[in-house]
Amino acid sequence: MGATVTTANTEEKTWGGGNEPLGASYGKLMMWFFIVSDALTFSGFLGAYGFSRFKFIETWPLPDEVFTHFPFMHGVSAPMYYVALMTFILIFSSVTMVLAVDAGHHMNRSKVAFYMFLTIIGGLIFVGSQAWEWKNFIHGEYGAIETKGGSLLQFVDNTGKRVKLEDFAVVLPEEREQLERNKGKWFMSEPALPTYSVAEVQAGFKAHPEILVRTEVIYKDDKATKADATIDHTLSKPKHKTVLTRAESEKRLANAHLVVEGANLVRNEYGSKLFADFFFFITGFHGFHVFSGVVINIIIFFNVLLGTYDKRRTYEMVEKVGLYWHFVDLVWVFVFTVFYLV
Amino acid sequence: MSHEHASNTKRIWFVFGLLSVVTTVEVILGITKPAALHDNLLLGMNLLNWIFYILTIFKAYYIVWAFMHMEGETPGLRWSVVATVVFLVIYLLFILLIEGDYIFEVFKDSTIKWNF
Numbered sequence: 001m002g003a004t005v006t007t008a009n010t011e012e013k014t015w016g017g018g019n020e021p022l023g024a025s026y027g028k029l030m031m032w033f034f035i036v037s038d039a040l041t042f043s044g045f046l047g048a049y050g051f052s053r054f055k056f057i058e059t060w061p062l063p064d065e066v067f068t069h070f071p072f073m074h075g076v077s078a079p080m081y082y083v084a085l086m087t088f089i090l091i092f093s094s095v096t097m098v099l100a101v102d103a104g105h106h107m108n109r110s111k112v113a114f115y116m117f118l119t120i121i122g123g124l125i126f127v128g129s130q131a132w133e134w135k136n137f138i139h140g141e142y143g144a145i146e147t148k149g150g151s152l153l154q155f156v157d158n159t160g161k162r163v164k165l166e167d168f169a170v171v172l173p174e175e176r177e178q179l180e181r182n183k184g185k186w187f188m189s190e191p192a193l194p195t196y197s198v199a200e201v202q203a204g205f206k207a208h209p210e211i212l213v214r215t216e217v218i219y220k221d222d223k224a225t226k227a228d229a230t231i232d233h234t235l236s237k238p239k240h241k242t243v244l245t246r247a248e249s250e251k252r253l254a255n256a257h258l259v260v261e262g263a264n265l266v267r268n269e270y271g272s273k274l275f276a277d278f279f280f281f282i283t284g285f286h287g288f289h290v291f292s293g294v295v296i297n298i299i300i301f302f303n304v305l306l307g308t309y310d311k312r313r314t315y316e317m318v319e320k321v322g323l324y325w326h327f328v329d330l331v332w333v334f335v336f337t338v339f340y341l342v
Numbered sequence: 343m344s345h346e347h348a349s350n351t352k353r354i355w356f357v358f359g360l361l362s363v364v365t366t367v368e369v370i371l372g373i374t375k376p377a378a379l380h381d382n383l384l385l386g387m388n389l390l391n392w393i394f395y396i397l398t399i400f401k402a403y404y405i406v407w408a409f410m411h412m413e414g415e416t417p418g419l420r421w422s423v424v425a426t427v428v429f430l431v432i433y434l435l436f437i438l439l440i441e442g443d444y445i446f447e448v449f450k451d452s453t454i455k456w457n458f
Binding site: 021022023024029032035036039040043044047048050051052053054055056057058064079080081084087088091092094095097098099101102238239319322323326327329330333334336337340341342 | 350351354355357358361362365366368369372373380381391394395397398401402405406408409410411415416418419422423426427430431434435438439441442443445446449450
């Protein structure tokens, strides 16, 4: 067919090298490659969290009740404030990073160094804050009971306020020794024992008639729920956890199997077991990114001080770590929404 | 390379202000949880959560465009990064969330009892 016309510009040497269709250097493109793949990894994690949450939509823990701590404010329920503070710290360290990149475009070494330094400090404060958040999460506050079927029972008083196990559990004259390796018949041991035994919680519950059991189930404002005689309808509020009547509480507590204090990868006092797993995994993976970002920033910071990029006559390296650092901030924006807001 | 080396500091601080304001709004809404937004559903999700997700994507846009300087890149680079991620994430969420909801219904409506 004679109609075939070659429209390619044969004058230009397309394959002769030096052609940059994306107008970006190799290193920067590779950083974008990495960011795309890492973004998909995090999407996978957050998607899996959404999957599990949808799977247990009626019993999933309420983040407002889990993350309520603020430094130097003991016993004050301050949901969200602390993560909001962490978010601001990370956004601000992103700003100092982009200011460093901007100063790099002007080849202003001292300014780049100063802003890189602030970025590193911001990153360290963020990682430290996360460690503190983990400490509170692992330590727990109220304690709970796990039943034989694996569901979780928490305790409230007759005003609906959460009650700690230590506030009502009695101390029974029983002895329960932790099984350690040197006392085992074979390679047997067990993790630390909870402060109270199931029998002590049950006895304490009997001695305090005002205490009620709160289940994991989120109370709904529909007819079927309203007709349920096992629920204390004055204390249960829509979109909050269901509080049971005293009679039903006793019945449920009779099935108690384990005392749960704080959180680990197997069980946690907040509710669904998967909740703690996802919390540790996603915030841990993000925290690891922040940590490695800080390490990379420190390396680049020293290179800036040594004048490496002045010799190269380009501060593009600062731009590349900047991309990574902003990406870490970007991920946090999503983690913040998915874990703490919705 | 289209870096005109003019200083961007004004825009950087503007974006910082914007992100801070949006985060503050999110936190205030998250603490107060206005009933009008929290109790009304739109396409299976309450309005409050819609607002949170929209504001998150709004923030993500500014971080990528201003801080990561996506606005200065060539359209080719922009599309290959953003379109890939957006398409795959929507696809992933579509599959996972629908499947999660399906499993929830199996647990709820069938004879399988997991929580007793």
